Amino acid sequence: MLRPSTTIPPREHGPLWRDPRVRAFVLQAVMLLVAVVLVILLTNNTLSNLAAQGVTTGFNYLSQRSGFGISQTLVEYSANSTYADAFTVGLLNTLLVAGLSIVTCTLLGLLVGMARLSSNWLLSRCATVYIEIFRNIPMLLQLLFWSALMMSVLPEFKKSYSLWGVAFLNKKGLVLPWVEFSSSTWPLWLALALGLVAMLVMRNINQYRVRRGKDGWPVRWLTLALIVLPPLVTFFCSSIHASLSLPKLTAFSSRGGIHLIPELVVLWLTLTLYAAAFVAEAVRSGLASVPNGQREAATSLCLPGGLTMRKIVLPQAMRVIIPQLASQYLNVIKNSSLGIAIGYPDLFAVYGITTLNQTGQALEIMATTMAVYLALSLLVSLLMNLINARMALKER
Amino acid sequence: MRTRTVLTAMSIAMAGMLATQFSHAGTLENVKKRGELRCGVSDGLAGFSAPDAKGRWQGIDTEMCRAVATAVLGNPEKVTFVPLPNSERFTALQSGEVDLLSRNTTWSASRDNSMGLSFPGGVLFYDGQGFMVHKDAGVTSPKELDGATVCTQSGSTSEMNMADFFASHSLHYQAVTFESPAQLLAAFEGGRCDSISIDSSQLAALRSQLKDPDSGVILPEMISKEPLAPMVRRGDEAWGKVVSWTLYAMLNAEEMGITSKNVDALTAAPKSPDMARLLGKDGDFGKQLGLSNDWAHNIVKNVGNYGEIFDRTVGEHSPLKLARGKNALWNAGGFQYAPPVR
Numbered sequence: 001m002l003r004p005s006t007t008i009p010p011r012e013h014g015p016l017w018r019d020p021r022v023r024a025f026v027l028q029a030v031m032l033l034v035a036v037v038l039v040i041l042l043t044n045n046t047l048s049n050l051a052a053q054g055v056t057t058g059f060n061y062l063s064q065r066s067g068f069g070i071s072q073t074l075v076e077y078s079a080n081s082t083y084a085d086a087f088t089v090g091l092l093n094t095l096l097v098a099g100l101s102i103v104t105c106t107l108l109g110l111l112v113g114m115a116r117l118s119s120n121w122l123l124s125r126c127a128t129v130y131i132e133i134f135r136n137i138p139m140l141l142q143l144l145f146w147s148a149l150m151m152s153v154l155p156e157f158k159k160s161y162s163l164w165g166v167a168f169l170n171k172k173g174l175v176l177p178w179v180e181f182s183s184s185t186w187p188l189w190l191a192l193a194l195g196l197v198a199m200l201v202m203r204n205i206n207q208y209r210v211r212r213g214k215d216g217w218p219v220r221w222l223t224l225a226l227i228v229l230p231p232l233v234t235f236f237c238s239s240i241h242a243s244l245s246l247p248k249l250t251a252f253s254s255r256g257g258i259h260l261i262p263e264l265v266v267l268w269l270t271l272t273l274y275a276a277a278f279v280a281e282a283v284r285s286g287l288a289s290v291p292n293g294q295r296e297a298a299t300s301l302c303l304p305g306g307l308t309m310r311k312i313v314l315p316q317a318m319r320v321i322i323p324q325l326a327s328q329y330l331n332v333i334k335n336s337s338l339g340i341a342i343g344y345p346d347l348f349a350v351y352g353i354t355t356l357n358q359t360g361q362a363l364e365i366m367a368t369t370m371a372v373y374l375a376l377s378l379l380v381s382l383l384m385n386l387i388n389a390r391m392a393l394k395e396r
Numbered sequence: 397m398r399t400r401t402v403l404t405a406m407s408i409a410m411a412g413m414l415a416t417q418f419s420h421a422g423t424l425e426n427v428k429k430r431g432e433l434r435c436g437v438s439d440g441l442a443g444f445s446a447p448d449a450k451g452r453w454q455g456i457d458t459e460m461c462r463a464v465a466t467a468v469l470g471n472p473e474k475v476t477f478v479p480l481p482n483s484e485r486f487t488a489l490q491s492g493e494v495d496l497l498s499r500n501t502t503w504s505a506s507r508d509n510s511m512g513l514s515f516p517g518g519v520l521f522y523d524g525q526g527f528m529v530h531k532d533a534g535v536t537s538p539k540e541l542d543g544a545t546v547c548t549q550s551g552s553t554s555e556m557n558m559a560d561f562f563a564s565h566s567l568h569y570q571a572v573t574f575e576s577p578a579q580l581l582a583a584f585e586g587g588r589c590d591s592i593s594i595d596s597s598q599l600a601a602l603r604s605q606l607k608d609p610d611s612g613v614i615l616p617e618m619i620s621k622e623p624l625a626p627m628v629r630r631g632d633e634a635w636g637k638v639v640s641w642t643l644y645a646m647l648n649a650e651e652m653g654i655t656s657k658n659v660d661a662l663t664a665a666p667k668s669p670d671m672a673r674l675l676g677k678d679g680d681f682g683k684q685l686g687l688s689n690d691w692a693h694n695i696v697k698n699v700g701n702y703g704e705i706f707d708r709t710v711g712e713h714s715p716l717k718l719a720r721g722k723n724a725l726w727n728a729g730g731f732q733y734a735p736p737v738r
Contacts, residue, residue, distance in 0.1 A: 054630045055490070055512035068555040069562075069571030071545075079559035151586040171587040172545055172570075252590050253543035253570065262588070263572075340550075343572050343583065349550060353483045354573065357551025360511035362487045 050363075061359040062087070068354060070345045072261050083355050090350030091372065097264060097346065098333045098376075101271035105332065106325070108272060109279020114309070116284050127280065134277035140338055143270045147342045150266050157252070166246050168254060171262065175247040178258035182241040188231045195230035199223050263344040267336065275332050282324035286317035318391050326384030330377045337373075347372060423495050423628070423635035424468065424686050432474045435461035436494035439479035441577055442601040443710040443718075444500050453477045456709040460498040460520055460626055460643065463699045467642045467691045472698040481575055482551045486511055489629060496639060497627040500595065502553045507627075515625045516636030518643040521710075522722040522731050524618030525557050526596035528603060531613050533590060538617055542567045547580055547589035549573065554594045557620040581605055584612070595622050600716045638685055645692040647734035648674055649701035651725055656704060659696045674737045681737055692737075702732065 016022050050057050062084040069079055074092040077085055116127035134142070151171060155161055160170040168175045202222055210216045235242070247257030290313050298308040337348040348369060356365040427433050437445035437457050445455040462472035478494050489497045490512055500523075501507070503515045527546075529535045538561065548554045550573035562569045572589060574580045581602050583589050592602065596618060603612045626643070628636050649655075652671050654662055659675070666672035673679050675693045682689035699705065703725075710718045724730025 050512065052631075053490075053512035054509075056510040067559055069559050069569065071570050071572045079556075079563055148582075148586075151588060156587050157590075250543050252541065253545065253568070255543075261572075340575060341579075343547075343574050343579070345573070349573070353575065354550050354555065357483055357486070358506075358556065360486055360507070360513075362490070 046363075056361070057364070059364060061355075061361055061364075064359075066355070066358075068358070070350055071343070072264060072345055083351075083359065086355055087347070087351045087368075090345060090347035093264075093345055093350070094333070094336055094347040095376075097267050097271065097339065097344065098336045100268050101275065101332050101336070102329050104268070104272040105275035105279055105328070108276035109328075110283055112276060112280035113283025113287065116280060117287050131277045131280050134273050135281070139270065139274045139335055140341060142274060143266065143338055143341055146270050147263075147266045150262055154262070160249065167257075168247060168249060172253065173262045174260040174265070175254045175257050176260070177244055177246050178256075179242050180245040180256075182243075183239065185240065187234050187238055187240070191230035191234040192227070195226045195228075198230075199226040202226065261344075263339065263342050266342055267339045267344045271332055271335060274335070275328050278328050278331070279325060282321050282328065283317070285324070286319075286321035287313060289320045290316045315391075319388075322384060322388045322391060326381060326388070329380050329384065333376050333380065334373060423632050424638055427468050427495055431469060432476055433461060433465040433468065433496065434476050434478055434494045435464070436478045436480045436485055436488050436497040436499055437461065438499045439481055439576065441500065441598060442604060443597065443714055443716040444601070445477070445479075445498075454709065456521060456705060457498045457500060459699055459705045459709060461496065463642050463646060463695045463705075464496060464498075464639055466694045466698045467638060467645070467685075467687055470688065470694055482549055483575065486513060489513055489627060492629075495628075495635070499627075500598070500624045501627055502595075503623045503625045504553060512630050513627055514630045514636065516628050517640035518647075518734070519623040519625045519731070520643060521597065521624040523595045523597050523622035523624050525554050525593060525620040525622055526599050526618050527591050527593045527615045528584070528599045528612050529591045529615065530584075531611050535591075535613075536615065538591075538593075538615055538619065539565055539567070541569065541591055543569070544590040545570045545572060545588065546591045546593050547572045547574060547583050548593050549577070549580065550575055552594065553620070553622065558593050561619045577602060593619075595624070597624075597710060597716070597718060600710075600718055604715050634686055638687065641685055642691075642695060643702075644734035645674065645695050645737075646700070646702040646705065647725070647732055648737060649692065649696045650703040651727070651734070654696055654701060656696055656698070656700045659693060663690075663693050670737065 047057055063082050065079075066081055066083050066086045067079050068086075070077060070086065070089050072093055073089045074096060075085075075088060077089050112127045112130055115123045116131065118124045118127075154169065154171045157170045157172055160168040162168055166177050199222070202217070203219060206217050206219055245256040245258075247254045247259075294312055294316065295308060298312050303312070336346055337352075339346045340349040340353065343349075352365060352369040356362055359365070435458075437453065437455075440446045441455070443455055445453055445457040448454045458475075458477060461475045461477065465475045466472045478488065480488050480494075480497075480499060485497055485499055485501065486507075488494050497513075498520070500521070502523075503519065507513065508515050527538045527541070529541075535541060541562075546558060546569050548558060548571065555571065555573060558569070558571065572583065574583060577598065580589075580592055580594070584592050584602075585606060592599065594602075596614065599614050603609050603614060606612050626639050628639055648670075649659075652668070652674065654671065654675070662671060663675045663677065666675060666677055669678065673681060676682055676689040676691070680689055682691040685691070688694075700708075703720075706720065706723060707713050710716045711720065720728070720730060722731050724732065726733040
């Protein structure tokens with residue numbers, strides 16, 4: 001029987017320290033404070049001890065002259081540049097090889113993964129052999145193997161393969177004709193970026209319109225126009241001139257054109273082949289996770305195989321594939337530091353080894369190198385999580 | 397490789413954080429207590445430090461380690477050799493992983509003054525940076541290497557000297573760097589590099605390892621001074637003195653004509669007051685260093701004098717066959733000069 005409400009004693013709040021929420025909050029705050037104080041104390045103690053030992057600390061070295069050469073530099077760099085510039089060169093080289101490898105290993109992995117599930121016996125066996133070989137041999141060994149193979153296959157510099165006298169291939173790499181700009185090209189890149197943003201906005205507006213029942217725009221043509229036109233218009237309206245730079249061989253090297261060093265190619269190739277094997281497995285598990293009924297339903301609608309794959313199976317498989325893909329991309333970024341074994345000047349080689357040795361600032365340099373790899377990995381995880389969230393099953 | 401660099405960096409951090417008396421621990425006492433010297437050497441460089449067919453470390457750098465072990469512990473075998481790549485040598489010494497770095501390291505201002513390390517004194521080997529080219533390239537001077545691909549070791553003074561050399565002669569070059577001498581050798585033989593530029597003693601070592609040693613030519617021109625010297629932690633003067641006087645003892649012994657063969661006889665009957673002091677028959681020069689008074693006798697007896705060591709590791713009786721040159725004693729036209737024992 002219900003008692004009259006007036007007889008219920010007013011809810012006791014009790015002392016603050018008995019409230020579990022307050023207690024949890026205070027406890028966490030105290031823990032955080034202790035952690036912060038500990039870190040500050042340890043840092044101070046480390047710095048004063050290092051100073052007592054005569055070890056120079058701090059980041060002043062970054063503005064000093066580096067004094068060493070690097071074989072591949074995407075931005076202006078010479079021995080007169082600073083250690084900070086060397087850091088940038090190394091970081092860009094890491095990003096370059098990791099970016100290239102991520103694109104190619106995804107494409108190759110997708111093909112091999114689908115081939116593995118193919119009803120064609122030969123094709124699926126070939127894919128299996130590929131996956132088992134490349135997945136099970138340590139990447140460092142593969143790297144050294146391809147490097148040695150490349151060096152034995154490529155001709156000596158004096159016996160370079162020549163392609164109509166405008167492109168050359170030899171042990172020092174591949175030299176190709178290249179477009180040379182008279183001044184800095186940043187306006188073109190800015191225009192491209194703005195075009196891409198405009199394209200995204202356009203696509204969203206279009207989706208909104210379609211959902212409202214209005215006619216869609218010709219999205220494909222608009223996309224193409226928004227990507228291509230802004231840089232083109234900028235180019236013709238600005239004072240930037242472009243000219244074709246043809247390489248010419250000299251006694252030991254070449255002048256003009258663009259030079260692709262063999263270390264980049266070998267590292268790119270190895271990262272691609274190695275990671276693609278894992279991507280292929282991710283793709284296979286993704287495809288296998290789609291219930292057979294989906295395919296059967298598509299078949300009964302008389303959809304052709306290719307269309308079934310593209311419109312029905314793959315989109316559902318992606319939900320399984322993407323998280324695994326993300327971890328493969330992280331591996332590609334981290335594994336790119338193995339390039340040091342073949343002389344590829346990535347962040348670890350240029351900054352983590354050479355700069356560390358020239359300056360002796362081990363703590364600062366190891367900390368920043370690790371922070372960079374961590375930041376890159378977190379960034380990739382974030383992007384992949386965003387994509388994953390978009391792809392996730394939406395229940396309406 | 398990478399994990400180890402990270403670990404050593406962390407152990408410096410740890411040492412910095414925890415051991416407040418880090419630099420005053422007294423390496424000499426530590427080594428005596430441990431009964432063993434931990435010596436950082438190069439990870440495989442013929443003539444300087446490389447394991448022979450029986451797995452025993454050989455070379456002028458390793459003999460320096462054995463000499464210090466003899467001076468402190470009376471036994472040349474009480475050494476643990478810690479092979480270190482270029483990139484890890486300084487962190488290994490800073491963090492206390494090794495007591496002594498005897499690893500063809502160039503004495504330079506920044507290394508002596510900014511890393512918490514120091515060169516206690518004495519140069520084990522006077523070297524200079526040179527170039528090796530392919531014989532069929534027909535190059536006779538590094539100034540003819542315009543546009544060439546030059547390979548070197550990463551994190552070395554060679555990397556910097558090379559950049560300075562090409563810049564000051566307005567020449568173009570492409571630097572490709574490798575961590576280990578073995579990789580350098582492979583890249584040179586494979587045709588990736590037109591030239592290798594490192595210390596000329598190392599060039600001689602690498603050349604001797606070529607499949608056809610005659611296919612490599614070492615150019616006579618040197619582009620730098622490379623005094624290779626042993627290195628210790630800063631702030632431990634007593635230990636630094638032991639290391640430098642070990643080297644001086646070997647140099648003085650050569651100068652006085654004391655060898656591993658005649659050292660016993662000469663100790664019994666010293667031929668001069670100088671010799672009596674060095675061999676511990678007069679004064680307490682060993683005790684002043686915190687060692688036994690017959691330290692120099694032990695070194696010469698067990699390891700040899702400087703000339704003997706030079707001869708069997710890098711000189712006449714070694715595969716490298718380097719001339720004494722700058723490394724001859726001061727009274728024989730070279731730079732090697734040890735302060736007198738008196």
